[in-house]
Amino acid sequence: MLSTGAPFDWASVDVAVPRPSGRLPGISMAGFSHRAPAPADIAMVAHPSVTLLFDLGEGEGIVYDTHGRHERGSVVVGLVPGDLRATGRGVDECLQIRLDPVAAAAVLGASAELSGTMVSLEDVWGRDAGRAEDRLRAAASWDERFTIAGEILGRRLGARPPVDPEVAHVWRRTLTGRGRVRVDGLADEVGWSRKRLWSRFRSQLGITPKRAARLVRFDHAAHLLAAGHAAAGVATESGYVDQSHLHREVKAFAGLTPTAVAVAPWLAIDDVAWPASSPTRSPATAGERILR
Structure with a gap:
């Protein structure tokens, strides 16, 4: 909260x-x-x-x-x-x-x-x-x-x-795909069974491939919300079934509503501190100084 x-x-x-x-x-x-x-x-x-x-x-x-x-x-x-x-x-x-x-x-x-x-x-x-x-x-x-x-x-x-190169590849594909990936398709890409991928990914990275995809997709949606995009459009762009689906996932990962995530202070500085994670890149606002 x-x-x-x-x-x-x-x-x-x-x-x-x-x-x-x-x-x-x-x-x-x-x-x-x-x-x-x-x-x-x-x-x-x-x-x-x-x-x-x-x-x-x-x-x-x-x-x-x-x-x-x-x-x-x-x-x-x-x-x-x-x-x-x-x-x-x-x-x-x-x-x-x-x-x-x-x-x-x-x-x-x-x-x-x-x-x-x-x-x-x-x-x-x-x-x-x-x-x-x-x-x-x-x-x-x-x-x-x-x-x-x-x-x-x-x-x-x-x-x-x-970690196994296959595991690293699946993580990179999940990240670049912003979480909109299918585990079966990723398993085929690396030549593993779904069960083997699930087991190796979980044991080496501490998360299942499906939950990793959900987390990456949530992160992209959260930054779109913080950038001022409307929840309905964020749901569509991020690959959620509908706005209710977005609401459930945001609640699951952040304990907040999409409206609250949109104004979360933790995300407000990302364009300065973590520009690569933000869907928009803006210069530092007054009072935010980038030091060396």
Whole structure:
């Protein structure tokens, strides 16, 4: 659900994004600095990625809450975590890293176990989590932080065997098809039976092919809603049977109505922080500064 307090003010947030030359395949990053003295309270909307959230502030820290579970500090959010809120006070800094499920399987080595959950990064990386956090916090600029994060993630990408190429292909096709794909057809493309694809995809990425397609389709629809498109047109463009079908899927993935998703603060910054995920790309509005 959305916050019952005052609407979250993105004008109090500075946004930093890495230079294109520093990006890794399947991985995107953005840095957020929240300067307002009043508490921040924002509902997060499901996205087709596993998310690392590094808490780099010096204050009380950011608290994450989902289904009664509370975590403070740096966390890993699995695919489709359900209702998730982030709250903080004072000057907070956070590095958010989105890993597509294929990259997450290599970087975390536990993506299947993370689906639908939120855990402390230390629970996944052990002592390496604290060392990474210390390096990132000590960096003099967001550019330096992005470089450090890229080095850490790059090493982990090469340290574990990749997922099956067939699984990676099916994920890419699901993403490029915006979720409007048939599992049987994808199985035929890679020369596997439907049962084998279902099993391998689920064990390696932590989600079934059908649910992955639903999540990707929801994400596209959510961004269309946030861009101001009417629900009826979004339902048609996104491949839903009708507007009621769209309503049910948005409710299932976000716990919100399409009307509420259209004004969700979590999506309002995507054109700046995550332009590749947005159906429209617009320049930063007043109060939103892209830092380097």
